Amino acid sequence: MSFTADTDVAGIADIGQELRLRLQKLTLESKVRLLTGADFWSLHPEPTIGLRRLVVSDGPAGVRGESLDERNPSANVPSPTALAATWDVASLQTIGRLLASECRRKGVDVLLAPTVNLHRTPYGGRHFECYSEDPYLTAQIGAAYVRGVQSGGVGATVKHFVANDSETERFTYDAEIGQRALRELYLAPFETIVCDAKAWAVMAAYNSVAGKTMTESPMLREILKGEWGFDGLVMSDWFAGRSLDAAEEGLLDLVMPGPHGPWGDALVAAVRNGSVPESAVDEKALRILRVAARVGALEGIAPVAQAQALDEAAITSTLRTTASAGMVLLRNAEGALPLADSELRAVAVIGPNAATARTLGGGSATVAPPYVVSPLDGIRNALDADVRIEHRSGGAVTSRVPTASIEQLAAPDGTRNAVEVRFMDRDNHLLATEVRHATHLMWHDTAAGAPLTDVDSIEFTAIFEAEESGTYHIGGSGIGRFVLELDGVQALSEMVSLPPGADMVEVLARPPQAFATMDLTAGQRVSLRLRVELAAGDFSFGDDELPMMPVIQINAGRVTDADAEIEAAVEAARNADAAIVVVGTTDEVESEGFDRTSLSLPGRQDELVRRVAEVNPLTVVVVNAGAPVLLPWADDVAAVLLAWFPGQEAGNAIADVLFGAVEPGGRLPVSWPASEDGHPSFMPENGVLRYSEGLYIGYRGYEKHSRSPQYPFGFGLGYTEWSYDEMSVEKGSARIRVRNAGSRAGREVVQVYASRPDGQVERPARWLVGFAVVDAAAGETKEFAVQLAPRAFEHWDTDAGRWSVEPGTFVLHAGRSVADLRLRADLSVFLP
Incomplete structure (x- = not known):
């Protein structure tokens, strides 16, 4: 459920007017303050107009909340590739509702998900966080996810707008994309999710397109807010709001994180001297208030919906069912x-x-x-x-020392599965202490009540017990000076830092390590004291004025042959x-x-x-x-x-x-590749990433170049057999009849592709235009309609700058994958 600015909510006849009245009560300084985050995960409250603190959180495989902490765990849903592999929009809405429940449990108003960038190349490091190589499948799965989340009164943030399809030089590369590919592939999922699913927030990416960094791109004003009529808020990816230029009318609405950034006093001054109209600030603030109203963050205005609290059994059942539904059987020789x-x-x-x-x-x-x-x-x-x-x-499978199993550790007081953590100031005075039950730890702003700005070092103390005899590596991962004592003897003192040019996110994924070596026998216990001097490291995540965010692992593992x-x-x-x-x-x-x-x-x-x-x-x-x-x-x-x-x-x-x-x-x-060859490049050249393959990514590229993947797009085996019996076209849909021809109940994903063999417009050999999930008992026949969106038969006319139709006969193909098409029907398309 969503609403426009004029929808009646909580008895208020005109929400838009109510928000404008509240906005009028604010000074310019107060309005500008709303446009930069209050901290890493929240927006500023404004009691004058009844606005409470608004909290955002990372996703999409769960809801982190404001801390990555084992003491406040998060339901871990399957990864987006696994979700997309279900091809099941109903299942995705269920996952969205589960995540809305998790958001409310963790005090989160806006989830920073879904990620709908495309699998342009299999080398993409963030591939697992995106859905598919196909824009239609991505759009439908992403829209269902958004509908599910927002049905619980929690905002969804579709990201990263746009062409953030590679991680190499991701902060700076300029994507060079033809207009047809941009519209028909990379913008297409955003368009569906914004226009049909009514997403409440969009995140602008780090990269540039056509020479303009996305937080300052005219596409925000002309396409997203103009052509598509998006009425939600556009926030920056973290630290992507780089200049005052993004504050121009119709561009970025919210700089994250805060409280520092390029706007603040500079934007107030720009309004005062007339270089930025105050109406631009008002429009940005109004968009933030509109999202606040939808999620229930404005006093006197009820949220559009309430998330249903789910118990542990319901969460477990949903996660187990969804995970198996996304698993793909690639080979099953002789049953x-x-x-x-x-x-x-x-x-x-x-x-x-x-x-x-x-x-x-x-x-x-x-x-x-x-x-x-x-x-x-x-x-x-x-x-x-x-x-x-x-x-x-x-x-x-790695030369890294693994994180220590918490089951092998005990705190000095004897608490099992635990480590004692002590926070010291620069004079080595104890500031605070806590007992933790994890070995991958992260803090933000404060640690056990002590401000991190006062913490000079963190000390970890535990008893480690060897499960097997052998040589062990013991140490830690992170940034700073690591000093390790084993049984009271210093075994290590080493400065640890990221390599030059590394992305700060590597601190989470593959932090640098330092370790010592020790021979242990099975059951032997060794006292471990690891001191990490934070002052020696940089935890600023790109902004020296932000509080430190130390991420530290305790590592221990037996050396194996x-x-x-x-x-x-x-x-x-x-x-x-x-x-x-x-x-x-x-x-x-x-x-x-x-x-x-x-x-x-x-x-x-x-x-x-x-x-x-x-x-x-x-x-x-x-x-x-x-x-x-x-x-x-x-x-x-x-x-x-x-x-x-x-x-x-x-x-x-x-x-x-x-x-x-x-x-x-x-x-x-x-598409599942058979080799390292023939994939689009993810490496920018002189700062420019050229999408030279145009329309031909994934299965479109394989077919154009007459190459075969190891397994084609849409492929997957089951435990039964299916007969495809008939397909006809009527009233904008393909009507299909299939039969479970096997001996047990089964699930089939019926896929519909279009082609235009005699067309004059350049197109892929075929492209996905619809799909349906079918469950049937052994021997059962199912007949159903697959809706066909009109856009599926349009193309972007670059010269005219609009969507166009080439009238004539398109061919529809239905089957089990792009390479296993069993039914055919013609579809006549006319000029509107």
């Missing part, structure tokens, strides 16, 4: 899946991600879940106690009825802040899979990655299941699919 648990006596669970699943990507999408079900635990939960389950890691680990995994597989190998990426590979340099799985995971498959014909590989990775062994294993980053219910959802409790419901929202 290897589902595994018949009654026939299993021994199962080998192998792989670096088996015991510690990755549930989300790195960067601002990170949340602290209340728990994570690993694939190993999910498989244990699903199988009878008499099935022997043997786990082997198969070797490490990769050859021996692989041999142990092979031996476990040799003696098992089935081998389940869980492979995947790491924070070093998929994260905000940097693009990928390779599509291969890190470490020796490819070798591990091949070796296991050689000794066990029933080898099932689960891929735990948020974006495409190369699968050179796919044809040599029995089955491949793509689990994405599946959220906190990862293991249970994976087991549900492996053992047939549910259908693997997902279909690929992105």
Whole structure:
């Protein structure tokens, strides 16, 4: 539910007039103050007009709130690629409602999600945070997400407007895009979500397009607010509001974060000297007040809706169901899946991600879940106690020392699964202390009540217990001087900093490390004291006037022999009825802040899979990655299941699919590449990123260049068979009949593509124009209509600067993927 400026709310006949009356009570200084954030996550209150503090929070894989803290955990939903793989708008609205409930639980008014930039290239580091390579699928999934969130009276922020499709030089690159590609691909999801789903906020990106940084781009005024009639607020990405130029009429409305920034006194002075009209300030403030009214932040005006509080059982059920619905079965030789648990006596669970699943990507999408079900635990939960389950890691996939398991730590007072944290001033006086139950820690503004500006160093004290005998690396990650004592003896004193040119987000995803080495026997305990001198580091995140935001890890891990680990995994597989190998990426590979340099799985995971498959014909590989990775062994294993980053219910959802409790419901929202070759470049040249491929990204590019991916866009297998019987066209829709021709109930994603074989306008060979999710019992026939948007048959006329129609006959194709189209019908399109 949303409203325009004139909608009746809470008995007020004209909300627009009410907001303008309140605005008139403010001085110029007060109005300008509203246009820059109060701090990192909130806007200024204004008691004069009944405006309370307005809080925003990162998403999209959960609601972080104002802190990344295990003491206030967040429901971790599946990653956006996993959500898009469901192709299920109803499911996305449910996830949106869950997130609205989480927002209200955490005191959040506006969620900084969804991200609807496109998968232009598989190397995009933030690929997992976006939905798809296809603008139509992205638009429909993103719109459903927004509708779900806003139905709970919480604002959604569609981002990053626009062409923020790469992380390399993301703060500065200038995207050079043709007008057709800009309109038909990159702007298209924003248009649908703004015009149809009525998003309440849009985030302007860091990058430039056509030489204008997006916070100052005329597209904000001419397209977003003008052509599309957007009535919400446009905020900057964090630190993207760089100058007073963005304060011009119709451009940026809100600079984040605050309280410092390029506006403030400078904007007041600009209004006073006539260089910026006060009407521009009024319009920006009015947009902020309009969002405040919608979320219930203005006294006397009720929110447009209330989020429904969800209990733990409802959250768990939704997350588990959604995760399995997005999993894509890529290979299933001779019906290897589902595994018949009654026939299993021994199962080998192998792989670096088996015991510690990755549930989300790195960067601002990170949340602290209340728990994570690993694939190993999910498989244990699903199988009878008499099935022997043997786990082997198969070797490490990174040279980084892992974060210490909190289960191996105890605070000095004996508290299990804990570490004592002490905050010291520059004279080494104790300011505050706290006991924490995590080893990846972050603070903002204050620490245990002490202002971070007064904190000179943070000291971590714990007893570490070795689970196995061996050589251990023990230390920490972050920025500053790290001083480590082990059993009272200094083992390390080292300055730790990011490499030159690194994105500050790397502090979250792959912070630099320092560590010492120590030999321990199983069960041996060692006292650990890690002191981090903050004064030696820079935690300003780009603004020296902001409070420090230290991010620190305590690291501990046993040094392993990769050859021996692989041999142990092979031996476990040799003696098992089935081998389940869980492979995947790491924070070093998929994260905000940097693009990928390779599509291969890190470490020796490819070798591990091949070796296991050689000794066990029933080898099932689960891929735990948020974006495409190369699968050179796919044809040599029995089955491949793509689990994405599946959220906190990862293991249970994976087991549900492996053992047939549910259908693997997902279909690929992105073409799955077979090699490193032929993809659009993500590397700017002299600051310019050229979108030279034009309209031909993803499956459009594969078809244009007669290349084949490993798995095509829309692909995914199930546990039953489908017959496509008939398609006709009527009243702007494709009417389709399909039948479940298998022996069990199943789920199908019916996809409709259009083509124009004899057209004079350059177009892709085919493009997605509609889809529907169908559930049917064995032998059941389903008939349904797939709505076709008129825009799907229009193109952007660059010369005329408008949408145009080439009249004539378009061909509709329906099927299981872009490469498996089984029905055809003609559609005549006429000039309006």
